[in-house]
Amino acid sequence: MAGGDPILAVRDLRVRFRTLDGVVEAVKGVNLQVNAxxxxxxxGESGSGKSQTMMAAMSLLASNGSATGAVxxxxxxxxxxxxxxxxxxxxxxxxxxxxxxxxxxxxLYSIGxxxxxxxRRHRKLGAKEARAEAIRLLDLVRIPDPQRRxxxxxxxxxxxxxxxxxxxxxxxxxxxxxIADEPTTALDVTVQAQILTLLAELQQKLGxxxxxxxxxxxxxxxxxxxxxxxxxxxxxxxxxTEQIFAEPRHSYTKMLLAAEPSGRKEPPxxxxxxxxxxxxxxxxxxxxxxxxxxxxxILRAVDKVSLALRQQxxxxxxGESGSGKSxxxxxxxxxxxxxxVVWLGVKDISKADREAMRPxxxxxxxxxxxxxxxxxxxxxxxxxxxxxLLVHEPALSRAERDRRAAEALQxxxxxxxxxxxxxHEFxxxxxxxIAIARAMILKPxxxxxxxxxxxxxxSVQKQIVELLxxxxxxxxxxxxxxxxxxxVVRAMADYIIVMRQGRVVEQGLTDDxxxxxxxxxxxxxxxxAVDAKRFRLGxxxxxxxxx
Amino acid sequence: MLIFVVRRLLTAIPTLFVIITLSFFLIRVAxxxxxxxxxGLSPEVKxxxxxxxxxxxxxxxxxxxxxxxxxxxxFGPSYNLPDFTVRELFEKGLPVSIQIGTSALILALIVGGxxxxxxxxxxxxxxxxxxxxxxxxxxTIPTFVIAPIIQxxxxxxxxxxxxxxxxxxxFVNKIGPVITLSLPQIAIVARxxxxxxxxxxxxxxxxxxxxxxxxxWSVVVRHALRGALLPIISYAGxxxxxxxxxxxxxxxxxAIPGVGRYFVDAALNRDYTxxxxxxVVIAIFTILFNLAVDILYAVVDPRVRYD
Numbered sequence: 075m076a077g078g079d080p081i082l083a084v085r086d087l088r089v090r091f092r093t094l095d096g097v098v099e100a101v102k103g104v105n106l107q108v109n110a111x112x113x114x115x116x117x118g119e120s121g122s123g124k125s126q127t128m129m130a131a132m133s134l135l136a137s138n139g140s141a142t143g144a145v146x147x148x149x150x151x152x153x154x155x156x157x158x159x160x161x162x163x164x165x166x167x168x169x170x171x172x173x174x175x176x177x178x179x180x181x182l183y184s185i186g187x188x189x190x191x192x193x194r195r196h197r198k199l200g201a202k203e204a205r206a207e208a209i210r211l212l213d214l215v216r217i218p219d220p221q222r223r224x225x226x227x228x229x230x231x232x233x234x235x236x237x238x239x240x241x242x243x244x245x246x247x248x249x250x251x252x253i254a255d256e257p258t259t260a261l262d263v264t265v266q267a268q269i270l271t272l273l274a275e276l277q278q279k280l281g282x283x284x285x286x287x288x289x290x291x292x293x294x295x296x297x298x299x300x301x302x303x304x305x306x307x308x309x310x311x312x313x314x315t316e317q318i319f320a321e322p323r324h325s326y327t328k329m330l331l332a333a334e335p336s337g338r339k340e341p342p343x344x345x346x347x348x349x350x351x352x353x354x355x356x357x358x359x360x361x362x363x364x365x366x367x368x369x370x371x372i373l374r375a376v377d378k379v380s381l382a383l384r385q386q387x388x389x390x391x392x393g394e395s396g397s398g399k400s401x402x403x404x405x406x407x408x409x410x411x412x413x414x415v416v417w418l419g420v421k422d423i424s425k426a427d428r429e430a431m432r433p434x435x436x437x438x439x440x441x442x443x444x445x446x447x448x449x450x451x452x453x454x455x456x457x458x459x460x461x462x463l464l465v466h467e468p469a470l471s472r473a474e475r476d477r478r479a480a481e482a483l484q485x486x487x488x489x490x491x492x493x494x495x496x497x498h499e500f501x502x503x504x505x506x507x508i509a510i511a512r513a514m515i516l517k518p519x520x521x522x523x524x525x526x527x528x529x530x531x532x533s534v535q536k537q538i539v540e541l542l543x544x545x546x547x548x549x550x551x552x553x554x555x556x557x558x559x560x561x562v563v564r565a566m567a568d569y570i571i572v573m574r575q576g577r578v579v580e581q582g583l584t585d586d587x588x589x590x591x592x593x594x595x596x597x598x599x600x601x602x603a604v605d606a607k608r609f610r611l612g613x614x615x616x617x618x619x620x621x
Numbered sequence: 622m623l624i625f626v627v628r629r630l631l632t633a634i635p636t637l638f639v640i641i642t643l644s645f646f647l648i649r650v651a652x653x654x655x656x657x658x659x660x661g662l663s664p665e666v667k668x669x670x671x672x673x674x675x676x677x678x679x680x681x682x683x684x685x686x687x688x689x690x691x692x693x694x695x696f697g698p699s700y701n702l703p704d705f706t707v708r709e710l711f712e713k714g715l716p717v718s719i720q721i722g723t724s725a726l727i728l729a730l731i732v733g734g735x736x737x738x739x740x741x742x743x744x745x746x747x748x749x750x751x752x753x754x755x756x757x758x759x760x761t762i763p764t765f766v767i768a769p770i771i772q773x774x775x776x777x778x779x780x781x782x783x784x785x786x787x788x789x790x791x792f793v794n795k796i797g798p799v800i801t802l803s804l805p806q807i808a809i810v811a812r813x814x815x816x817x818x819x820x821x822x823x824x825x826x827x828x829x830x831x832x833x834x835x836x837x838w839s840v841v842v843r844h845a846l847r848g849a850l851l852p853i854i855s856y857a858g859x860x861x862x863x864x865x866x867x868x869x870x871x872x873x874x875x876a877i878p879g880v881g882r883y884f885v886d887a888a889l890n891r892d893y894t895x896x897x898x899x900x901v902v903i904a905i906f907t908i909l910f911n912l913a914v915d916i917l918y919a920v921v922d923p924r925v926r927y928d
Contacts, residue, residue, distance in 0.1 A: 133831075134831055161835070161836065162834065163834065164833065164834035170832040172825065172832075177826065178825045179829065180830070180844050182922055182923060183843075184923075192833040192834065195834065195836070227924065243829070243833060244833075
């Protein structure tokens with residue numbers, strides 16, 4: 075696909091943001107080019123400036139940002155155009171889709187009316203033609219029943235469908251370049267695959283160039299002709315995709331490539347006792363209902379799920395959003411009212427009330443996905459980590475608690491001297507370590523890890539996975555590892571439960587599930603996530619049976 | 622939607638009932654009564670008066686009688702303005718207060734809304750600071766200061782406006798009171814609008830609209846403003862209920878025959894029926910305007926559905 079003249083050339087682009095801490099340079103002299111019809115990937119971890127490079131090209135920087143250098147599109151420097159001239163190119167010749175399909179559409183207008191806007195604006199069509207065109211586009215991005223969907227509002231659509239609508243809007247005027255900023259990151263794996271396939275097909279059909287901004291090397295490998303690797307605002311390495319993956323030259327690229335989680339977890343020996351067991355666990359939520367409005371709707375979030383977690387075992391619970399995996403984890407920890415029986419060791423805790431649970435809580439800890447929201451911003455790290463001790467070991471002296479905090483931080487690989495700082499001073503990975511230290515300080519037996527690595531960059535993910543593994547073998551911990559990220563689950567868990575719509579679809583030893591999935595749904599899930607090399611240019615080949 | 626409105630109006634009945642009951646007994650708990658005045662009536666006269674108005678009956682009997690009369694639309698006689706029934710007082714005064722209040726509210730929404738949008742579009746620039754400063758001043762200077770200043774400047778010095786009086790509802794007589802009443806509201810609306818507009822402009826779908834090359838008008842008005850209106854609507858409901866039932870300060874200073882002063886006067890004089898009348902009117906206005914807010918919400922935001 076590569077070839078032809080560059081239609082977009084970024085030259086010595088610098089992006090600066092005025093912040094309270096002074097001027098921050100997010101992009102430091104980037105050069106890159108996009109040729110007609112090719113797919114270019116810009117890869118990097120968070121903060122690498124990959125998004126800001128393209129935001130600057132589109133003049134979409136936040137109001138405290140400014141760009142210098144040049145972004146030449148067919149001989150015109152986009153940075154120097156007036157707003158009016160720029161608006162003739164944006165959405166028409168160059169268009170963009172974003173990471174957040176849930177919020178990127180205006181919630182107050184029907185998708186049809188939003189789709190007609192760029193068509194009418196750039197092509198000066200009448201309402202009737204624009205409407206026909208909008209319906210054609212909805213059909214093009216395979217929204218089922220486009221006539222009817224035309225009138226739908228964004229909230230009535232799933233994330234995947236909204237992203238399809240975004241793509242339709244972006245392609246409404248046959249652009250030369252489509253900039254896709256992490257377009258699938260917020261979507262479930264099976265939906266991810268559908269969106270990527272769609273993009274590849276549309277590219278073949280319409281011939282636009284695609285600039286793919288992503289942190290996901292799997293997508294790059296499937297999708298891109300050429301790659302730019304960015305770090306800290308600079309391009310570290312560029313080249314053909316094959317060559318970058320085969321022989322990366324820069325050490326950072328090598329590190330990125332090596333950051334895919336690896337290794338296996340052996341199941342615990344047979345004699346190890348069951349620590350936490352749930353039988354026919356059921357969680358229902360009632361929606362609506364009340365005075366004068368009739369009976370509530372019952373949503374069965376977890377539907378009769380049973381599992382037994384043995385000492386030093388890691389059970390991975392996988393499934394897409396809404397499958398009930400997090401709810402199951404919380405129900406087992408008795409953080410949600412549930413039906414069914416839950417044993418902690420030999421003790422039936424399913425009827426235990428708040429008071430009765432309190433002394434047991436130290437055995438059952440939880441680490442959340444969001445390392446930003448789950449640490450109180452007004453407490454020091456030391457206070458956060460030792461808060462549980464105040465409840466479970468109230469007799470400890472202040473000095474003793476402080477010593478324990480230092481120990482716990484050291485154990486998760488943080489400098490104990492940091493315990494007097496506040497969470498906002500730490501990176502995402504460090505915060506997740508703090509959250510883990512908070513759980514570990516109580517010496518629990520079971521830790522429920524709810525997407526603990528999903529908000530982190532791959533290289534950080536890998537470190538957290540290592541840390542969790544080490545802690546597990548050092549303290550004979552049992553993990554319930556909830557994740558939608560199959561690569562990480564494979565590295566962490568020895569047993570897997572696949573959930574969908576509150577039910578268990580399939581369960582078994584990790585290798586069996588990954589290599590010989592029996593259920594159709596599991597197979598789709600695996601195909602979408604694991605077999606990176608197998609689909610390229612939109613051809614999602616059937617997964618061959620592996621030995 | 623119709624079902625929702627009917628349901629809401631039905632639930633308003635028990636609400637009103639509770640409000641009426643509470644205020645009926647609360648005002649009677651307050652020491653004194655409508656005929657305890659400074660000059661003092663002879664005990665016989667007072668007893669006669671109380672008998673005439675049925676105030677010597679047992680309390681529950683008075684309560685039931687009041688409820689029964691209320692159902693017939695009879696709010697009872699005013700004890701302190703003996704020539705009028707409460708209903709007559711409201712029939713005369715309420716239209717005046719509603720005119721002034723509505724004009725002030727509309728003025729506040731238009732002027733305050735525009736200022737807020739201008740400030741948001743120029744965030745942290747001169748225009749923004751000017752609006753913020755004016756708004757701060759507007760909400761800190763009390764109406765009993767603004768009103769005399771308007772009277773002094775426009776009424777006495779320049780003689781452009783009458784100093785006070787209703788003038789049979791002449792336009793010039795309304796200008797002073799409307800401006801006085803709306804200034805603090807303009808300040809509040811401007812600040813609210815600025816905040817919600819800034820947030821709206823930062824949202825992802827605005828970025829999408831810009832990336833699609835839509836015109837600035839479309840981005841700002843069609844996409845940003847509509848969403849930013851929701852907090853304004855929430856505020857405007859209760860504010861309307863308060864403004865339309867009159868303001869004692871404005872009505873007193875400008876000598877306007879509205880209903881704003883009744884509440885305070887009636888409460889001070891233990892004019893039981895007039896207090897109750899005012900409570901019922903304010904409660905009904907509050908309920909209606911909150912309903913209007915909910916309906917407007919559904920009009921602006923398709924995600925809001927009542928069924």
